[in-house]
Amino acid sequence: MPAKPDISIRLLEIFDAIMRYGTTVEAAEQLGISQPAVSNGIRQLETQTGVTLFERLHRRLQPTEEAVALHEDIKPVFGLLRGFVSRAQDMRQGVSGRLRVISTPPLGHTVAPLAMRRFLKERKGVSVAYDVRRLEHVVEAVQSGKADIGLALALERHPAVNIEVLARTHMVAVLPKEEKVPGSTVSAEILAQGDFIGLEAESRLGQMVRAAFERDGVPYDPRVEVRYCATAAVLVTAGIGAAVIDPFTAAFNGALAVVERSFLPPIEIAAVLITRKGVPRSRLQHAFISEMRKALSDFQADGIQAVSGRR
Known part of the structure; x- marks a missing residue:
């Protein structure tokens, strides 16, 4: 040969x-x-x-x-x-270099920017490339090496990347303020009696909400279906109906005309870190991950005011 x-x-x-x-x-x-x-x-x-x-x-x-x-x-x-x-x-631009972070919207538009603020505060030579995309784009970016860190909800395993749980929490119900909702919880049965804003069936969160309704034997028939939790919160504010969304998005929309309640049956979701297989973490990655863990912990302990410093 x-x-x-x-x-x-x-x-x-x-x-x-x-x-x-x-x-x-x-x-x-x-x-x-x-x-x-x-x-x-x-x-x-x-x-x-x-x-x-x-x-x-x-x-x-x-x-x-x-x-x-x-x-x-x-x-x-x-x-x-x-x-x-x-x-x-x-x-070579700074002492510590550049970090590339990509996230899905629920974390990318809420807790992650606050963690980034803390991360950058004492690192004047650091620059960050930051993007917010859909889950499949986040996974692809990390897998291909285009991003150093990915952040997402409700993805606990994937064959192409490393997944690490940063925190666990539960989905919540949000309703227009004019609706009188007694108690601290809202069931799928109650939500099904009025207009409901659902998350698209192809999304992981949408599938989990649908499964919760089915688990309680309640018909899942959204009047409006949207791609993002933030969009659902805006429609709730407009009085179109109620929705079940992640607690981070709900907290950041708390100033809007919405009422937040615990949702039954419970839907547990994990906030996760996505990294590339076989690639050791840099000190920048370790530092940002540490700030992300702290931000999530502060959020769960005291709400968004603790994370944003608005207390």
């Missing part, structure tokens, strides 16, 4: 530059080398692979079908390399 060619990253870099910029002149300028060096590199790559990569037409290089197919294969490699260079540059 013939030996596999030992192709250097430099040759692939030259190939990638020509594919992206179209000419040897532009490729040479981008790489900071001479045009003959680019041409020699392509000839060497063609020799080592045994594949014709470019047709030379009127002093221009026209990529062959094989070149286009091979370039698609190496695109992810150079995406990772550019990400590595960018990350190294970010780390």
